[in-house]
Amino acid sequence: MSRVLVVDDDAAIRTVVAQALRRAGHEVITAETLAQLDRALATSMPDVLVSDVVLPDGDGIARMAEITARMPALPIIILSAQNTLTTAVRAAEVGAYEYLPKPFDLDDLTRAVSGALARGSVSASLPVSEDHALPLIGRSPAMQNVYRVIARVVSNDLTVLISGESGTGKELVARAIHDLGHRASAPFVAINMAAIPRELIEAELFGHERGAFTGAAQRNAGRFEQAAGGTLFLDEIGDMPMEAQTRLLRVLQSGEFTSVGGARTIRSDVRIVAATNRDLAVQVAAGLFREDLFYRLNVVPIALPSLRDRRQDVALLAPHFLEHAAAQGLPRRELADDAMAALAAHDWPGNVRELENLMRRLAVLARDEVIDAPTINALLGDRPVSSEVPDPGIAAAVRHLVDRIGSERSGALEDGTLYERVIGEVERPLIEMMLARHGQNQLRAARALGINRNTLRKRLDTLGIAVSGDEAGERS
Structure with missing residues (x-):
C-alpha cells in the first residue's frame, strides 16, 4: 500500500x-x-x-x-x-x-x-x-490551465501554438514563455503576418541582401537573425501566404535558412511561438494552410479563453487596468459594486483588450472618482449588458465558407463573385426560415424580413427556392 x-x-x-x-x-x-x-x-x-x-x-x-x-x-x-x-x-x-x-x-x-x-x-x-x-x-x-501549460514549457524549447480570439492576450502568453525561460536575456522579436504585404514577408522573416529587389539598397537582417538566441513570435500565423509557409517549414525542419538574394546558409537558433485567431485545422482542410507546417507548430497548443468564458477574472483585471492607467499619469478611479456587476455581465466581444481600453476611457472621461454602473453603460454605447454568451459560430461559419470557396479553384476569392456567394449562402436559410415560420406566406415573410414582396420573389427565383402552398400563401 x-x-x-x-x-x-x-x-x-x-x-x-x-x-x-x-x-x-x-x-x-x-x-x-x-x-x-x-x-x-x-x-x-x-x-x-x-x-x-x-x-x-x-x-x-x-x-x-x-x-x-x-x-x-x-x-x-x-x-x-x-x-x-x-x-x-x-x-x-x-x-x-x-x-x-x-x-x-x-x-x-x-x-x-x-x-x-x-x-x-x-x-x-x-x-x-x-x-x-x-x-x-x-x-x-480556464486561466489556471493556461498557467500550468506555461509552467511546463518555459524550461524547454518546444514550439508553442497559441490560439484564441482577438484581444485575449496571445502575445502576453508568448512574452511570459520567453521571460520565464532560459532565453530571457536574449531578444524577444514579434512579427504580425497579417500586417505585412505578401511580397515582403520572406524578406521580413529571413532578411535580404543588397540588390535583392528594387529598393534593397543595403543588407537587412530578418526577424530570425534579430531573434538569435531568443524567441521569435509569429503572430496571426494563419494569414501567412502559402509560399512563405513552405520556407518556414524548411527552416523548422533543417534549422537553417538563407536571406532573400543570398547564398550563405544561416543557422537558426530561436524558439518559435506562433499565434492565431483562426482555426488552423479548418484552414488545413480548406487547403489554405500546410498540414505539415501545422503539425510542426502545434507541438504544445495553448488555447486562451475568451473573457466571457472567464467572467470572474473581470474583478481582477478591471482594477488592475485602472491602477496601471493611474501609474501612467491618468486620474485615479475606483469601481463601485454595481459598476463591477455591470462589467461582469457584459459580453466583451473585444475580450481583455476591450476591457483595458474601457478602463483607460473611464480614467479620462468619468466625472467622479468612484465609477458607477450608469457611467459604465454610457461608455459601452448604452448597450444593455447581458449575461448570455454570444454565439461565436456565425463568424466561424462565414470564415469557413470563405475558406471553402477559396479552395474550390484558383482566384475564386478575387473574381468578383465572393459577396454574392456568401450573402446567398446566408440569405437562403434566413428566407426559408421566415417562410416556414409564416406558413409559406410570402407577404408575411417579406414583412418580417423588412423587404417588399417583389424583392422577395426575385430573391426566391435567384436562389432557386421552391415555395409550397396556395400560390405561396399570397393571401394575407
Whole structure:
C-alpha cells in the first residue's frame, strides 16, 4: 500500500483529502505545519507528498525545494489558493509533479497521486518573478490551465501554438514563455503576418541582401537573425501566404535558412511561438494552410479563453487596468459594486483588450472618482449588458465558407463573385426560415424580413427556392 503525506493547515481540507485518498487505497499521514512535515518525513517516508503553499510556520514551496534536494525521487503535488502564474511556475521550479489550484476536484487529486506513483517527479529549473511583474492576470479555472501549460514549457524549447480570439492576450502568453525561460536575456522579436504585404514577408522573416529587389539598397537582417538566441513570435500565423509557409517549414525542419538574394546558409537558433485567431485545422482542410507546417507548430497548443468564458477574472483585471492607467499619469478611479456587476455581465466581444481600453476611457472621461454602473453603460454605447454568451459560430461559419470557396479553384476569392456567394449562402436559410415560420406566406415573410414582396420573389427565383402552398400563401 502506498503512503501519502498530506500537509495543509485547514483541518477540513486535510480530512476530505485524506478520506478520498484512503478510499482510493492509499495510507494517509497528515500534517498542518512545516515542523510536523519534517517530523513525518523523519519517521515515516511517504511515497507521495501533497502540500499546501501557505502554512503557519513558513512557505511550503520553499520547503519543497529543500526536500527535493534531499529526496529527488519523492513526487510532490502542490495545492494552493494563490492561483497565479507565479505559483504555477514556482511549483514547477521545485520539481513538483503536479500543481492543483484550490478549489480542486478530488478526482483530479487522486488521479495526480496515482500518476505520481507511476511516473515519479518531473524536475525543472525556472526563473521566478513577482506577480506584479507578470503580464497575465486571472484566477479562473480556464486561466489556471493556461498557467500550468506555461509552467511546463518555459524550461524547454518546444514550439508553442497559441490560439484564441482577438484581444485575449496571445502575445502576453508568448512574452511570459520567453521571460520565464532560459532565453530571457536574449531578444524577444514579434512579427504580425497579417500586417505585412505578401511580397515582403520572406524578406521580413529571413532578411535580404543588397540588390535583392528594387529598393534593397543595403543588407537587412530578418526577424530570425534579430531573434538569435531568443524567441521569435509569429503572430496571426494563419494569414501567412502559402509560399512563405513552405520556407518556414524548411527552416523548422533543417534549422537553417538563407536571406532573400543570398547564398550563405544561416543557422537558426530561436524558439518559435506562433499565434492565431483562426482555426488552423479548418484552414488545413480548406487547403489554405500546410498540414505539415501545422503539425510542426502545434507541438504544445495553448488555447486562451475568451473573457466571457472567464467572467470572474473581470474583478481582477478591471482594477488592475485602472491602477496601471493611474501609474501612467491618468486620474485615479475606483469601481463601485454595481459598476463591477455591470462589467461582469457584459459580453466583451473585444475580450481583455476591450476591457483595458474601457478602463483607460473611464480614467479620462468619468466625472467622479468612484465609477458607477450608469457611467459604465454610457461608455459601452448604452448597450444593455447581458449575461448570455454570444454565439461565436456565425463568424466561424462565414470564415469557413470563405475558406471553402477559396479552395474550390484558383482566384475564386478575387473574381468578383465572393459577396454574392456568401450573402446567398446566408440569405437562403434566413428566407426559408421566415417562410416556414409564416406558413409559406410570402407577404408575411417579406414583412418580417423588412423587404417588399417583389424583392422577395426575385430573391426566391435567384436562389432557386421552391415555395409550397396556395400560390405561396399570397393571401394575407
